[in-house]
Amino acid sequence: MDWAYTLLDLGAAAFRAINSAGMVIALVLLAAILAAVAGFGGGRMRLYGAMVGGMVMNAVVKAEGGGHEAAFAAMAITTALGYALGGTGLLVKLLNVRKR
Amino acid sequence: MPDWYTRLSLGSGASFAATWSNADVVLVAFGVFVILFALGAVAASNMLAEASFLVLVAGGLLVAWPAMIALSMAAMIAAAVVSFAHRALAPKRAAEIEAEAEALAGEALRGLADAPGLRSDVAQRLRERPGGVASPPDR
Numbered sequence: 041m042d043w044a045y046t047l048l049d050l051g052a053a054a055f056r057a058i059n060s061a062g063m064v065i066a067l068v069l070l071a072a073i074l075a076a077v078a079g080f081g082g083g084r085m086r087l088y089g090a091m092v093g094g095m096v097m098n099a100v101v102k103a104e105g106g107g108h109e110a111a112f113a114a115m116a117i118t119t120a121l122g123y124a125l126g127g128t129g130l131l132v133k134l135l136n137v138r139k140r
Numbered sequence: 141m142p143d144w145y146t147r148l149s150l151g152s153g154a155s156f157a158a159t160w161s162n163a164d165v166v167l168v169a170f171g172v173f174v175i176l177f178a179l180g181a182v183a184a185s186n187m188l189a190e191a192s193f194l195v196l197v198a199g200g201l202l203v204a205w206p207a208m209i210a211l212s213m214a215a216m217i218a219a220a221v222v223s224f225a226h227r228a229l230a231p232k233r234a235a236e237i238e239a240e241a242e243a244l245a246g247e248a249l250r251g252l253a254d255a256p257g258l259r260s261d262v263a264q265r266l267r268e269r270p271g272g273v274a275s276p277p278d279r
Contacts, residue, residue: 131252
């Protein structure tokens with residue numbers, strides 16, 4: 041279980057580097073949308089879509105001064121969340137949002 | 141290595157890979173990506189195309205963010221050049237790939253339009269999109 045604690049520690053370091061909950065939520069949502077759209081091509085494509093979102097998170101963490109390890113942990117966590125959340129249900133929810 | 145590259149390599153900073161600079165990692169990752177992507181296009185192999193994507197991801201993880209952006213942009217340009225070359229050299233295969241992609245996109249839009257819980261006006265708009273997402277006969 042040590043690896044999980046290390047991953048969470050590094051994820052917290054990445055979160056502190058970004059220092060904006062809104063930005064983190066937006067990036068996870070981006071990964072989930074990319075995973076959902078790519079997921080129409082199959083399960084592996086869904087993973088690749090989530091990975092692209094994870095790489096965007098990786099770049100943002102590095103740009104905000106987080107280390108390589110923290111950026112990698114943030115990428116792994118974002119990819120996992122994007123893969124888990126990114127499905128047709130998410131797209132349906134987003135498409136159902138009415139413009140004000 | 142030429143003098144300009146040595147200067148560029150020293151100026152680009154250290155990467156996450158020991159003893160390699162950011163420029164070294166970008167150069168190697170880009171070279172491997174182009175080779176795998178071109179081979180994937182020639183051999184019509186999904187596995188090689190996926191391997192080229194994973195090489196880009198690995199390269200991006202190892203370098204600083206400006207180098208990541210440079211690597212991504214170079215890879216996009218290289219992919220566009222390879223795609224144009226493939227279209228010019230093998231137009232029949234390129235047309236088949238485009239038809240397959242359009243069929244896949246049409247199927248995806250149809251699936252989304254028929255998804256339970258989607259607002260009817262949004263579903264209608266998806267069905268009216270050019271590309272022929274026809275209304276199902278029972279609606």
